[in-house]
Amino acid sequence: MPPRSPLSPSSPPSPSSRDVVVAALRAAGCVFAEDEARLLLGAARTPDELAALVDRRVTGEPLELVLGWAEFAGRRITVSPGVFVPRRRTEFLVEQALAQAPDASVVVDLCCGSGAVGVALAAALGGIELHAADVDPAAVRCARRNIAGAGGHVHRGDLFEALPGHLRGRVDILAANVPYVPTAEVGLLPAEAREHEPLVALDGGTDGLDVLRRVAAGATDWLAPGGCLLVETSEHQAEAALEAFTAGGLTARPAVSEELYAVVVIGTRGTRRGRV
Known part of the structure; x- marks a missing residue:
């Protein structure tokens, strides 16, 4: 010790x-x-x-939990015990979302954890309709504290089951920072993650892509024409993730940041509409 x-x-x-x-x-x-x-x-x-x-x-104990906040995309995000701590590499997902849909008006932060991604997107876009969702009650409580300032709404439930029906077919940006660590590799994570962050936010199943596949399969029902789904994954999982996006009816491509060691798979549906 x-x-x-x-x-x-x-x-x-x-x-x-x-x-x-x-x-x-x-x-x-x-x-x-x-x-x-x-x-x-x-x-x-x-x-x-x-x-x-x-x-x-x-x-x-992770420094962010000791302090009670984590820095993400230039903002302080409240974090609490039992909640996934946002990583700096996930800022790349935010950057890609803004580049893909700079006129987005409806944003969903799925598997939201602390709500960091949703807060960052709302701050950059301004005046959007923001929703976030997570299956973990501790994450939902934490996200509500963060997203309240952005005028957003946080829902508890399993992926799309958590979302209100009126969002179906209207989402411009669907950001899903899903768990993607293969089950057998969870034990290899740093102790800070293994011992202080929820398993549901880390364990992505046998090959790490179980949740990603479920999100990709259901995304087109929720995306607006031209809307985009963005999911963080690892370099060696990117090809399989692209296949899952394509199988879900999305036009998919990868984006890579060598500086942040980040890989984001981006999928789009149809032709973009203008912001209302």
Whole structure:
């Protein structure tokens, strides 16, 4: 087990606090100890709070959960225990969605987790009708806190079953950050993910594409003419994902970001309509 923080709850603040925090984080194996120390020091209002935050971090809790927020697409997204932490690589999915449908007026964030993707799209597009959905009640509670500011709606349920019927055939952007880790590889994930994030947000079935196939198969019923489905996957899964999109009646192509190590499969339906 990683060492606990050497900070005592009764220790008064001192100029050496930062050095003590950095040393504790380094001993626990935190690669970006200096950056994390700055964030933890900024979050703590008292020495007691600082000691508690550092203890949580050095015993393996993800930094974002310790802080209560994650940075995503230039915004702070609230995250809470038991909720998938948005990754920076998923910003590429947002970028691709905006490039594909810059005039989108109806957006759905499926498998929304914290709602980070929906919030980022709403901020960039402005004035849209935003819906998000997840099967996990903890994710739904967290997403509601984030999406409320964007005037969006969050629904609980299994994929499309969660969505209100009036969205059928109207969705311009369907962003689905589905789980895509093969079941046999979940145990190989970093401990931060294995121990602190929900399995339903990680495990994508035997080859990692079970949920992706279900989304691709049902997407055309919900997409507007010219609407697009975007799903993040891995490089070695991209070909099979493209096949699933094509089987679902979508015109599909991959997009790759070498900088973010991100692969997004994009599927479109028909001819785009203008924004109303």
